[in-house]
Amino acid sequence: MGNEKKSVFGYLKEPYQKYGLAVPVKLGIASHPHALITGSSGSGKSQAVLFLLGKLLQAAPDIEVHVCDFKNSEDFSFLKGYAHYYSGEDCYAGVLNYYSLFCGARQGGTDKKRRLLICDEYPAFLNYLQMKDKAGKTKKAHDILGAVAEILMLGRGIESGIWIVTQRADSSLFSNGARDNFMAVIGLGKMSKEQKGMVFPGEEIPDGVFQAGEGMLLADGMEAVTVKYPLIQDAQEWKRHIRRILETADRRHMSGRE
Ligand SMILES: Nc1ncnc2c1ncn2[C@@H]1O[C@H](COP(=O)(O)OP(=O)(O)OP(=O)(O)O)[C@@H](O)[C@H]1O
Ligand SMILES: [Mg+2]
Structure with missing residues (x-):
């Protein structure tokens, strides 16, 4: 696995905070496909996801990314109109569509495409489905x-x-x-003891209070580390860049299929 492609999953907090030194924590893309990003409201989850996605696309520009943005948030509005962007109620179709691609890849084995599904505000989405299920006797949450x-x-x-x-x-x-x-778990901001115990079981988590964009990263193959995410300076440009790479990959995949 020595030459596995890697992506930046965060910067070590101490050197970043003390000296402005960005020491990256890199993880293998193939070995760490799943990540859980958690933290209370305002802890910097969406900012971190934008950073992580931009970094991932720098390392693996061919990945096909699907985004389910249940809350229709400002953070992801730059993806409106992108073929694999879903918001609100459409997230149901978005997840199931991704799931059918996943099933196809499992069965066929021919489709060697790397894919990622990002679900922002996942519990809010599930809660919504559970409410609809009760009213309509459906089983969408399930x-x-x-x-x-x-x-x-x-x-x-x-x-x-x-x-x-x-x-x-x-x-x-x-x-x-x-x-x-999840091969990578990121806990941002001030987390309750209960949440810490859930996502970092058995880990010694320093009790220091984390600011927005700071927290712990626990990943397969390494000890838990304290990380900090940068506040993206030129967010507009960063987002434009993400969208451009996503659409270029999409066009390439489409023409490859013909
Ligand atoms: N890496 C960071 N460095 C400094 N400040 C940050 C960072 N990330 C976020 N913030 C600050 O915290 C605010 C909230 O960030 P963000 O929207 O990403 O949080 P969130 O966890 O997604 O919140 P919500 O649960 O409400 O969606 C930002 O507007 C910014 O002011
Ligand atoms: Mg958010």
Whole structure:
């Protein structure tokens, strides 16, 4: 795995804060396809995701990224009109569409494309579906829980990743213990003891209060580290860049299929 492509998952907090030195924590892209990004409201999750996505695309510009932005937030509005961007109610179709691509890749084995699904505000989305299910006697929440759990458990071998962004990380959000399949867990801002215990079980987490954009990163193959994410200076340019890479990859995939 020595020459596996890597991406930056954060900067070590101390050198960054003390000396402005950006010492990156890099993780293998193929070996760490799933990430859980958690923290209370305003802890910097969306900012961190934008940073992580930009970095991932620098390292792996060919990845096909699907984004489910349930809350229709300002942070992701730059993706409106992009073929794999879903907001609000459409996130249901977005996750299931990704799931069917994942199933196709599992069965066919021909499609060697690397993919990523990003779900911002995942619990809010699930809550919404659960409410609709009660009213309409449907089982949409169940569909999503099942699809996400399966991707978490089996996605790594076929390079189908998932990033879940959530304020809380309760195991009820992930069927059958699927939460244990995240290879990278990022906990931002001030976390309650309960949440720390859930996402960093058995880890010594310093009690220092983290500001927005600061927290812990626990990943497969390394000890937990304290990280800090940069506040993206020229967010507009960063977002333009992300969109350009996503659309270029999409065009390339389309023409490759003809
Ligand atoms: N890396 C950072 N460095 C400094 N400040 C930050 C950083 N990330 C976020 N902030 C500050 O915190 C605010 C909230 O960030 P962000 O919207 O990313 O949080 P969030 O966790 O996604 O919140 P919500 O749960 O409400 O969506 C930002 O507007 C910014 O002022
Ligand atoms: Mg957010």
